[in-house]
Every structure is written in C-alpha cells, then in structure tokens.
Amino acid sequence: MWDLANLFRRYSRELQGYLRRRGVTADTAADLSQDAFVRLAQLVDKTPMGELPSNGRAYLYRTAINLQIDAQRRVRIVAPAGEIDLDAIVDPAPQPDELLISAEQLRLLERALMDVPEGPRLVYDLRMEGLTFAEIAERLSIPLQTAYSRLASVLMHLQTQLRKANEGGKRWPR
CATH class of the missing domain: 1.10.10.10 (Winged helix-like DNA-binding domain superfamily/Winged helix DNA-binding domain)
Structure with missing residues (x-):
C-alpha cells in the first residue's frame, strides 16, 4: 500500500514549486497540491491495490495539472469580465x-x-x-x-x- 504521508513529505513542496512555475500564486499552488493528495487518498481508498497507478509522483503531477486547468476554466466561465483572478491564469511565455x-x-x-x-x-x-x-x-x-x-x-x-x-x-x- 502507498504511504501517503511519505508521498506528501517527499513531493508536496516540489509539486507546489512546479505549479508556481506554471503561473499560479503560492496559495493556489498549495490548494491545488493539497487537492491532488486528497484525490490520491480517495483513489487508494476505493481501488484494489493491484490496480493503483505504479507511479504516485506522476499521478500527483497529472492530477494537479488537471485541477489547475479546471480552476482556470471556472474562472473564465464564472467570473464577470471585471473580476477575473489574473493570478489563476497561466502565462504561456517562457520563464x-x-x-x-x-x-x-x-x-x-x-x-x-x-x-x-x-x-x-x-x-x-x-x-x-x-x-x-x-x-x-x-x-x-x-x-x-x-x-x-x-x-x-x-x-x-x-x-x-x-x-x-x-x-x-x-x-x-x-
């Protein structure tokens, strides 16, 4: 079984840094990272051990990216034109x-x-x-x-x- 606490200790900061480089604020990166770990915990609870993804780190990154994309879509759909959270939009320009x-x-x-x-x-x-x-x-x-x-x-x-x-x-x- 995956040791979620160990995965969190090893990859939480790394994942947040990655999300920050993708253009989100520190608070948003922390939230998305935490949500990715929650999704992983839910997956572990409802999936037989033999069917879990083999790479927990890769699963966390993919989940966090998907959550970021979903958050950006919500901002575009829900926020009125004058109230868009510009910090939630990724700048496509290279760093x-x-x-x-x-x-x-x-x-x-x-x-x-x-x-x-x-x-x-x-x-x-x-x-x-x-x-x-x-x-x-x-x-x-x-x-x-x-x-x-x-x-x-x-x-x-x-x-x-x-x-x-x-x-x-x-x-x-x-």
Missing part, C-alpha cells in the same frame, strides 16, 4: 530561467553544428527549412535513405553534445 537555458542550448548546438561535415549539415539545414526528405534527396541528387541517415547522424551528434554538456555540470530540462 527567464527557461529563456537563459534555451539560449545556452542554442549556442551549444550552433557550435556543435560547426563540427558536422558539409553534406550532413546541408541535409539538416534543408530539413530545418521545411523540405521533405524526398525534396532534399532530389535537390542534392542523393538516395532518399542517404538523406535519412545523414540527418540521423547530425541529430545523434547534437544529442551527444547536449548529453556531454549535461554531464559537465549543466543540468538542462530533458
């Missing part, structure tokens, strides 16, 4: 730390692309421009499978460089 991480990753990827030979890099560039593999193969006069394999090699190289940067102490979201 400053996400912008910094993205800029750092972009610089790393640009440097990594400089190491890629011209043929594969050209396939990558054309694909980023929106061309299909068939169009790339025709334009470069190469077999379709070569276009696929060249792009795959570029993507593996970029992934390796990101992984090396992560292992070097920088922790980017996956």
